[in-house]
Amino acid sequence: MPSEDExxxxxxxxxxxxxxxxxxxLLCRDYLNVAEQIGLSGLQSSADLxxxxxxxxxxxxATARPPNLVVFIRDQVKPEDLWLPRDWAKEKLxxxxxxLDNGLSFENSFTNTAMCSSARATFFTGKFPAQHELDLLLSDIENPILDSQVQLNPDxxxxxxxxxxxxxxxxFFGKTHLSKTITLEDGEVVYQDMQPYEFSDWQGPDAGxxxxxxxxxxxxxxxxxxxxDEATGxxxxxxxSGNDRPFAMVVSLVNPHDVLSYPETWGKGDPQTKFGYSRDMIEGSIDILPKTVKEPIASPTAVQQGFDLAGNYKPQIQREWLIAQAGAQPLPTDEMKLNYLNFYGNLxxxxxxxxxxxxxxxxRHGMVDDTMFVSTSDHGEMGMTHGGMVQKMFNAYEESIRVPMIWSNPQYFKGGQTSDALVSLVDFLPTVAGLYGSSEQxxxxxxxxxxxxxxxIRRAATGSPLSIDDLDVQSSLLYTYDDIYAGQDPANSIPEGAWDHGLLPGPNRLQALRTKDYKxxxxxxxDEPYEPANWQGEFYDLRPGGGDYYPNIDPITGQLNxxxxxxxxxxxxxxxxxxxxxIHGHEPLATDEQRLAYAQMSQLLDExxxxxxxxxEPFPSRQPTVTIYRGGSAGESSAYDDGDPIVRLLPTGDGSNALEVAFNxxxxxxYNIVTLQSQIEDGELVFSRDDVLVSNITGTNGPTYQYITGLSSGLExxxxxxxxxxxxxxxxLWG
Structure with missing residues (x-):
């Protein structure tokens, strides 16, 4: 509730x-805070305001913004000082x-969804998965569900x-994971095209x-x-070239995403099956495991009174995921767990x-002072926390959803500043628009x-006399997770064929709310009614005094932890x-204050x-356009040159023709592919369908590729x- 002053x-x-x-x-609170900073006794009148x-x-x-912008994205980076040795990041990175020394770090920065494609789409569009519709990891696995995956809409x-x-x-240089390739009849993989998203200079293939x-x-x-090399070149x-226009450049790196290859495929061997890392990549100075590594999530809890929670009273899906992880990425010993963390650190x-x-x-070109740098990630990494979890699926722990967010420039910022304001990936594009001068229209x-x-950001600049302490732009952040297949083949869903449920048993979609104090x-x-009887949940008190916090100082020894x-x-x-x-004979843990906070958070999440x-709202229907060739796996041996439309008729050995076409x-x-009849009506050329060659091609926001044989040699x-x-x-019109 607002105070009287507010x-x-x-x-x-x-x-x-x-x-x-x-x-x-929050804006009213900020006005009061600024009034105090500039010496006003309060805000009592319009003149004061x-x-x-x-x-x-x-x-x-007061401070001129650097004209250029470089955005670094690394894949799968939690805050580098979260559950890694205290000074590791400072010494190694x-x-x-x-x-950090020349910028502003947002210490409460989060992703809004934790799979690569959905998180990146959120970052680049300023919209949630509910709006941009990329709720699954884009995959080349052949499966009817994945074949018709929605890709990022260029509109x-x-x-x-x-x-x-x-x-x-x-x-744009580096990993995109926003759209999919197509494979031609001759086996060439045609790379994605980033130009429809208004990014120039991207070169395939994609990676990661x-x-x-x-x-x-x-x-x-x-x-x-x-x-x-592409970015620096x-x-x-x-x-x-002497081009003096301002530029923005995205440099999107895969690593440390390669950590997913340990322990099965990370090492030396056949390049078709092995990543090719040497032994020293799993060695390093990380010699201690996170505090929650032994949490008993995977230990069965008796199913009583309709509850099927995992060990330590966590949602069932966490146990299912840990069991699946033990089969796909086995890390049974402490030594292997440390190897994993050192591999992650070395990457x-x-x-x-x-x-x-x-x-x-x-x-080297004297451009650092003229460039704003942003460093972030699409999502985090569990890093052996909570029972030894890795990756980021099926949970909303801090390790999965917190990400770095640093804005930096040695001339613009006072340097070495941190903000505890809640920010997230969906907020990045609105912030760029605000900082770089987008109009209201x-x-x-x-x-x-x-x-x-x-x-x-502006108040952290050198020319600003204002403090950024206690400056907030929102009180809560929203997170969703809907990749029920976890990037895997939907055919592996359990029970078999339950494609509408997903890979693992139990409630497997997430909606989460995070404030500074609670989650x-x-x-x-x-595939079940959306109602409380079918939900499982987590509620955490994140405060240092909330009974569930790891302190900087050991309360017994007085030493730094x-x-x-x-x-x-x-x-x-x-x-x-x-x-x-x-039911198990224990006392409940929550205080009255925490129970009240739960009720408020549940209501706020609904809101x-x-x-x-x-x-x-649905976009207006858009006329299909031909897919333009922007490079592919055949290189100079391709049947197409850069900029060619992918459409042609090819003679075949039996005297007929084949049609090769890709369209957006x-x-x-x-869509259908048809043969046409044409006639003149009222002085205009009118087309009608003659025969349907391929019907009901599903639109995906990406290109579709069709190769049709047995056509008459007389067709054009x-x-x-x-x-x-x-x-x-x-x-x-295309060929």
Whole structure:
């Protein structure tokens, strides 16, 4: 509830004090905070508020923003000082330390969803999976469900669109995982095209999208080195060209994602099956396991009174995942667990060096001071916590959902600053739009669903006299998880064939709310009614005094603990967990304060779901366009050159023709390939369908590839068409 002072400020600001939104209330608190910083005794009048607003405007515009932008994305990086030895990151990751020393780190930064494709789509569009619709990991596994996976819709505004509208050249180097390849009849894999998303200069192949050693960040494949070489080469060419337009560049590295190859495929051997890392990659200075490594989640808990929770009163799916993990990625001994962590750490060191190489290239050209750097990740990594979990599936622990978020520039920032404001990946694009000058009209067109936290960035600048302490832009963050197949083949669903349920038994979809003090996670199944009787849950008190926290100082010895302070998330205070404790003869753990907080968080989650997870209105149907060849696995031996449309008629050995065509689709639409009849009506050429060659091609927002044999040798491309809801597109227009 707002205080009397906050209600007064709300009225002065033109808000309804009885119906304040979260952001309005935080804005009122900020005005009061600024008033105190500049020496006002309070905000009692419109004149007082005007003085605060004028001071804010001057403070937030006092420092010129660096014109260029470089965004580093690493895959699967939790905060580097979370459950790794206390000073490990400071000693081992010099690029990260330089970014911290010259920038602003958001210590409460989170992903909004934890699989690569969905998290990246959220980051680049400023929308939740409920809106951008990438709720599954994009995969080349052959399966009817995955064959029709929705890819990122090019009609959604992206980081590329936002910065192009501000006059930027926008380039992308590295892992994308936003769309899928197609494979031609001759076996060539045609790479994705990032230009529909308004990113230039991307070169295939993509990497890091699966367990294939050819797609690894390092090892034999060493795709990350290729990406960095492409980025630095582009920078060098740009400087030589004399192009002085501002630029934005995404450098997206695979690693430390390669950690998923340990212990089965990480080492030396056949490059078809082994990643190619040497023994020294599993050696290092990480010699202590996280505090929660022994949590008994995988130990069975008796099913009583309808509950089927895992050990330690956690949701069932966590036990199922740990059991599955033990088969696919077995790490039974402490030595193997430490090997895993050292492999993860060594991969982070390599990625840190590669980011440093990009910064070094800018430094050689005298461009560091003119460049804003952002360093983040798509999601975290469990890193042997909570019973020895790895990866990030089927949970919302801090290790999975917290990610680095550093903004850095040696001239712009005071340096070495941290903010505890809650921010998330869905907020990145609104913040870029706010910082780089998008107009109200542009923002309305972008329809962004995150929160703009650029005021915090501006106040951390050298010219601002204001503190960023206690400056918040939102009180809670929303997280969802819907990849019920966990990136695997849906055919492996349990029970067999239960594609609508997913890979593992138990409630396997998540909706979570995270505030600074608490976290509530709701587990449910898409094939059961969405109601409390079918939910399992987690509720954690994250506060240092909440009974579930690892402190900086050991309370017994008075010595620094080996890890930095962090919530433990061992004591699940969800009512169903509490009820099962009582059934087992134990006392409930939650205090009255915590029970009240649970009720408030559950209600707030419902409100956030209703307000923020509403799907977009359907886009108007869009005419299909031919897919343009932008490179493929055949290289110079390809039948196509860069920029060619993928459409042609080919003679076959039996005297007939074959049609090869790829065209771009939209989800929610279906298409046919037909032969055409044409006639003149009222002086206009009118087409009609003659014969259907292929019917009901499902739109995915990506390209579809069709190879049709047995066509008459007398047919020409102008006799063929793609039929869509709006009519016909003759292939002769494409070829």
């Amino acid at each position: 209600r007064l400020v709300a009225a002065l600001a033109g808000f309804n004090p009885d119906q304040l939104s979260d952001q309005q209330l 005007q003085e605060v607003l004028e001071f804010l405007a001057d403070a937030e515009s 010099p690029t990260r330390q330089w970014l 959604l505004p992206t980081l590329g669109n936002v910065l192009l509208d501000q006059g930027y050249d926008v380039s 999208q699966d367990m294939d050693p050819a797609n690894a960040g390092g090892g034999y494949a060493d795709n990350d080195s290729r990406f960095v 582009w920078l060098n060419q740009r400087v030589k 982070m060191e390599i990625a840190d060096t590669q980011m440093g190489n990009v910064i070094l290239a800018l430094r 542009q923002l309305e067109g972008y329809d962004l669903r995150g929160v703009d936290y650029s005021p915090i 509530y996670v709701r587990y449910f199944s898409g 080996p890890f930095k302070a962090a919530p433990l998330e061992l004591r699940n205070l969800d009512p169903k967990a509490e009820a099962l404790r009582v 956030q779901i209703d307000r923020r997870l509403t799907p977009l 689709t939209r989800a929610g639409q279906s 491309l102008s006799d063929l068409a793609v039929e869509w809801i709006g009519g016909f597109v003759p292939l002769g």
